[in-house]
Amino acid sequence: MQYINKKLRVAVRKFTPFENALEKIWHSFKVQTNTEFELEYSSMDLTELHQSLFEEGGLQNGSWDIVQLSSDWVSEAFNKGAIEDLAPFIAQNEKEVYLQNWPPSLRRSQTFENKIYGIPFHDGPECMIYRTDLFESEENKAKFKALFAEELEVPKSWGKFLQVATFFSSLQQGFYGTALAAFPDGHNAVYDFCIQAWSRGGVFLRKDNSINIDIPQIVEGLNFYRDFIQSKNSIHPQSKNFDSVRLGQAFANGEIAMMINWFGFAAYAQLEGLPKVKNNVGVCEIPTDGENKSISPNSYWIYSIAKGSQNKHIAYEFISFATNQINDCILTLEGGIGCRLTTYKDEEINRQIPFFNQLEILHSYATELPNLPQWASVAHHIDNLMLQVMNTNTPIELLVKETQKLISNNT
Structure with missing residues (x-):
């Protein structure tokens, strides 16, 4: 040839x-x-x-x-x-x-x-990634039980996720319970949006392949997300600048106790992480609202x-x-x-x-994300929505309705 x-x-x-x-x-x-x-x-x-x-x-x-x-x-x-x-x-x-x-x-x-x-x-696929040694530490277990009268466990619900993240952030200066990959690049924040919707049973893809994000589960999830990312007691302060790679590096470097990220970054931490992180990596399902089954976003x-x-x-x-x-x-x-x-x-x-x-x-x-030719445009609007969720105090209900109008008019 x-x-x-x-x-x-x-x-x-x-x-x-x-x-x-x-x-x-x-x-x-x-x-x-x-x-x-x-x-x-x-x-x-x-x-x-x-x-x-x-x-x-x-x-x-x-x-x-x-x-x-x-x-x-x-x-x-x-x-x-x-x-x-x-x-x-x-x-x-x-x-x-x-x-x-x-x-x-x-x-x-x-x-x-x-x-x-x-x-x-x-x-x-995305999953919960956590430090097994921190959850298995007898000292940490005793402190957690003294504070909350509960056993320290890998969180299965968003409420517990916030509670455990706050606990680990209180243990030492410069160490955080978790972090987010919130950098707005049309990918990371969009998946955070989807996780908050899907883990609450929210379905934004209609049967006619149109998109409707103006649903209660998304409003609830984004209110939680805003409170979480604006928290100074639970989360790594660089979360807004982290993409998934930087988030994975923060975990591998021993800066955080747990994260929701792509499975590959669990493997990276196991192979390339600091000695205190290697061989102390666990994975499990992503938290939910406590009523719906867990999901695993797949890209x-x-x-x-x-x-x-x-x-x-x-x-x-x-x-x-x-x-x-x-x-x-x-x-x-x-x-x-x-x-x-x-x-x-x-x-x-x-x-x-x-x-x-x-x-x-x-x-x-x-x-998976909706397999639609117009998804890139939808993702752009969701990315802008997430920026406003993170950086303004405009009511979530209003932001969602405004973004839905843009999606409906431009896709």
């Missing part, structure tokens, strides 16, 4: 484990295939990556061959006709294998009308082929190689989160990350 050039260009989400794993996997690929291609990649944060792929047309103008694409963006890319259907590349006898390799929750967002627009490579990363690529066959060959069983484990040991069912049960992975096998349980109640 005649190729236009000998460079395979990859757009990468800026995250050290992604970069390290990509370089190792590419080296193995070159050795095994003797390809004449050279890898050329650029690492970008979320905002930069979205801008390069969509606003600047990178998916269609030939800037990229392979892209690391958030599952939150797939519908937008699909509706622009900007990514390649991979089904023709997946041989007929591999289709059944493809369906068996990953849980259904990691195949939903990139599948449209039996067409497949990406292969999952990094995951980790993952896939490898997709840009529509404008002139090197689609070699691009798919590399994607297939990069997501095989061996390389799924390599990514995991670098600090990412492999997606294959076999990785969840891999002995070496679970020796190094003892809670890794719990991923299969988390995926049993995984929940």
Whole structure:
């Protein structure tokens, strides 16, 4: 096959484990295939990556061959006709294998009308992540019982979450019960919004695929969120500046007792955290209002082929190689989160990350963002709503109604 050039260009989400794993996997690929291609990649944060792929047309103008694409963006890319259907590349006898390799929750967002627009490579649904040693400390247990006449336990409800966060924040200067990833980048605060809605049984996607956020569960959840993030007694003071990566680093550095974050940051703390954090990491379900079942917000990363690529066959060959069983484990040991069912049960992975096998349980109640082409616009309005929730005293009911008007008029 005649190729236009000998460079395979990859757009990468800026995250050290992604970069390290990509370089190792590419080296193995070159050795095994003797390809004449050279890898050329650029690492970008979320905002930069979205801008390069969509606003600047990178998916269609030939800037990229392979892209690391958030599952939150797939519908937008699909509706622009900007990514390649991979089904023709997946041989007929591999289709059944493809369906068996990953849980259904990691195949939903990139599948449209039996067409497949990406292969999952990094995951980790959101969950509660906590320091087991702090909850198991006899001293902490005694102090907590003396204060509240209750046992110290990992919180299952939002009320208990606030209580426990306040308790841990009182133990020592510069240590906090928890923190939030509240940085407004169209991703972190939007997921905080969804968690507060879903964990209270709130459903904002109507049957006709329109969005209605003006519901009691969202008003209740955002009132709680405002009180929580404005609290000086419970939460890390840098929460408004934290994205999920910085939040994960704060936990790994021993600055907080617990957090709600992507599973990958539990693995990161276990592998790269300070000595007092390593081997003291636990994961469990996210708190609820006490009446509804827990949920696990699910956002993952896939490898997709840009529509404008002139090197689609070699691009798919590399994607297939990069997501095989061996390389799924390599990514995991670098600090990412492999997606294959076999990785969840891999002995070496679970020796190094003892809670890794719990991923299969988390995926049993995984929940994705609405798979709508207009979701990027909706998320923009929700992001602005969350900024006002955090930084103003305007009544939540009014903010929600105003945002609903914007959503209805602009989507």
